[in-house]
Amino acid sequence: MKNQESKAIWTDGAETEEWNDSRNWDTQQVPSTKAIFSKSKKTLITFSTLETAKIDEIEFTPEAPSFTFLFGSTPSKPALTIEGYGIVNHSKVTQSFVVAGTGANFKFPQLKFANNATAGGHEMTYHSGPESLENGYGGGIIGFADHATAGSANFVVRTGKQAPPKTERSTVGGEVSFSDYSTAENASFIIYGSLGIDGDTFGNTVFHDNATAAHAKFTNIGGTVAGGDGGNTQFYGSSNAAHGLFHNYGGTFYKANGGDVAFDGIADGGNAHFHNYPASVQGGNGGVTSFNNNPPIMGQQGASAGHAFYHNYGATTEKTGGGGHTEFTAKYGCPTGAKANFINYGSMISGKSSAGHTIFSINLPTDNFPTAGHGTYRNQPAEASGGAPGFTEFAVYVDKDAITPNGPDLMADHPKDKVPTAGKGTFLNFGGSIPGAEGGLTSFAGIASAGDALLIAYGGLNGGKGGKISFSDQAQGGNAKIQLFGNGTLDLGWLSQNISIGSLELAGGILLMELGRKDVMLQVSEGLIMHSIEMTFEFYPVKGEVIDPSKWYKVLSAPNLGTFQANQFSGNEIDGVKPCFKIEGEQLLVNYKS
Numbered sequence: 001m002k003n004q005e006s007k008a009i010w011t012d013g014a015e016t017e018e019w020n021d022s023r024n025w026d027t028q029q030v031p032s033t034k035a036i037f038s039k040s041k042k043t044l045i046t047f048s049t050l051e052t053a054k055i056d057e058i059e060f061t062p063e064a065p066s067f068t069f070l071f072g073s074t075p076s077k078p079a080l081t082i083e084g085y086g087i088v089n090h091s092k093v094t095q096s097f098v099v100a101g102t103g104a105n106f107k108f109p110q111l112k113f114a115n116n117a118t119a120g121g122h123e124m125t126y127h128s129g130p131e132s133l134e135n136g137y138g139g140g141i142i143g144f145a146d147h148a149t150a151g152s153a154n155f156v157v158r159t160g161k162q163a164p165p166k167t168e169r170s171t172v173g174g175e176v177s178f179s180d181y182s183t184a185e186n187a188s189f190i191i192y193g194s195l196g197i198d199g200d201t202f203g204n205t206v207f208h209d210n211a212t213a214a215h216a217k218f219t220n221i222g223g224t225v226a227g228g229d230g231g232n233t234q235f236y237g238s239s240n241a242a243h244g245l246f247h248n249y250g251g252t253f254y255k256a257n258g259g260d261v262a263f264d265g266i267a268d269g270g271n272a273h274f275h276n277y278p279a280s281v282q283g284g285n286g287g288v289t290s291f292n293n294n295p296p297i298m299g300q301q302g303a304s305a306g307h308a309f310y311h312n313y314g315a316t317t318e319k320t321g322g323g324g325h326t327e328f329t330a331k332y333g334c335p336t337g338a339k340a341n342f343i344n345y346g347s348m349i350s351g352k353s354s355a356g357h358t359i360f361s362i363n364l365p366t367d368n369f370p371t372a373g374h375g376t377y378r379n380q381p382a383e384a385s386g387g388a389p390g391f392t393e394f395a396v397y398v399d400k401d402a403i404t405p406n407g408p409d410l411m412a413d414h415p416k417d418k419v420p421t422a423g424k425g426t427f428l429n430f431g432g433s434i435p436g437a438e439g440g441l442t443s444f445a446g447i448a449s450a451g452d453a454l455l456i457a458y459g460g461l462n463g464g465k466g467g468k469i470s471f472s473d474q475a476q477g478g479n480a481k482i483q484l485f486g487n488g489t490l491d492l493g494w495l496s497q498n499i500s501i502g503s504l505e506l507a508g509g510i511l512l513m514e515l516g517r518k519d520v521m522l523q524v525s526e527g528l529i530m531h532s533i534e535m536t537f538e539f540y541p542v543k544g545e546v547i548d549p550s551k552w553y554k555v556l557s558a559p560n561l562g563t564f565q566a567n568q569f570s571g572n573e574i575d576g577v578k579p580c581f582k583i584e585g586e587q588l589l590v591n592y593k594s
Helices: none
Strands: 007-010 034-037 044-046 053-060 068-071 080-089 095-100 111-113 124-129 141-144 154-157 175-178 188-191 204-207 217-220 232-235 245-248 260-263 273-276 288-291 309-312 325-328 341-344 357-364 376-379 391-398 426-429 441-444 454-457 468-473 481-495 499-515 522-530 535-541 553-557 569-571 580-584 587-591
Touching: 095 141, 124 141, 124 175, 154 175, 154 204, 188 204, 188 232, 217 232, 217 260, 245 260, 245 288, 273 288, 273 325, 309 325, 309 357, 341 357, 341 391, 376 391, 376 441, 426 441, 426 468, 454 468, 499 553, 569 580, 569 587
Parallel strands: 007 034, 034 053, 044 068, 053 080, 068 095, 080 111, 095 124, 111 141, 124 154, 141 175, 154 188, 175 204, 188 217, 204 232, 217 245, 232 260, 245 273, 260 288, 273 309, 288 325, 309 341, 325 357, 341 376, 357 391, 376 426, 391 441, 426 454, 441 468, 454 481, 468 481, 481 499, 499 522, 499 535, 522 553, 535 569
Antiparallel strands: 553 587, 580 587
């Protein structure tokens, strides 16, 4: 019989390997309060698939050798629940818990820590995965609930190479889950991705409810097969990344995805640090941190980047794939950059996607939209001439399946206040410091909005190009404040209509515009501020057109334009003809008459 108040020692000469066999304990009873492991010839411990066990504490004495606790697939209840103090390891050797099986979801773990139980110190190692990496599928689950903690233990999470049987719904990969108010504390996690054709199954560490990553370290390994995912760490509900450290490595195979941290629900990035690295090979995808890219549907609520730091690294001559990136896709909610810091590094190779980047986007039709919040976004220049600069992008796309003949124009009819917006963010676009190197970029496309942001383009050094701010299509300038320095550039050449912004402040800078049938004008509602001698334009004709020498093109308006002189504005020659400027009331006009 089982004594509910019992404690026992695993005997040196245990008859079997099974925890649930009372003959293996010195009291001839399976303990329920404290299980002690010391010297023993049997160091592999297994668990019954028909019975469940609960214990308050597991202690390893200084004399204990390395034990391995092996869990297989179990029914709806955990094979072992640790619900008291948890695990204490006084030995100098590693103790291992291996959950090798298949699981359905986090509510049905094979090994569970509950109440205030701890997984122990750094000598404790936990493995969650399939019965066989090569021939198995899915993976087992380790669960933390209530106020349980992962301590300072080490976790390795994997999935199997095989796809689940067609008779079963898709399974999760190996998983470590945190629910209620549980915490990862100071633990370390290495999470691996898909191994086979079932690209939707991957190793996973998941936070639900109000769980927190605390000060733990997470390494999400990049995908190793075409179409496969990398290792994932996911935050749902009101969970928080706290002060965690996250490394998301890029894919190592063509079309493989990178390691991933995903925030959904109203989860928060806290004060964590995220490092998203480039893919190792061309055609691979970089490591990524994403917001509201997965269910559940949150309506006008969404996940937050918190006060965290997000480092998005560009490709190098050795790692030539897609750059690390952060995505606010808003597929299932309205996420925000909050007060976080984003650093987008340039790459050493060509191709926009090779740079580190942050993207705010929606796919119409949708009522969701992301905002940059009060975040700070640093877009670094390309690392070499011909390389791609780090960038932040705001974009609106239209779902091709939603387009019907004679149907509505989704872009034109969509509410202009429900679009990706720069909010009240600060965007710093740094100039190149290598001859010919492109400067950092912030761009707005579709009907995205600059909101109330501060947008700054700094000049380059040593022959480097300036930082750039770009508006295209029907993008909105909102009340944004734009500052240009040196050869920093405001590019309006791809706009299809006039654009209005709050203010334009110049200490140098270049305003790039098309001249032609679109007749696009920049409207500055609060006024023009010039610290430099003149304002420089760079004009070029619309493709397929020529400049009309009889026409005065309206290019700029500001309420204080009358306080300036026409000779304070300059522009480039076109076909050997210099531009002529004039001011009429609040408008600046340009003409190219030979």
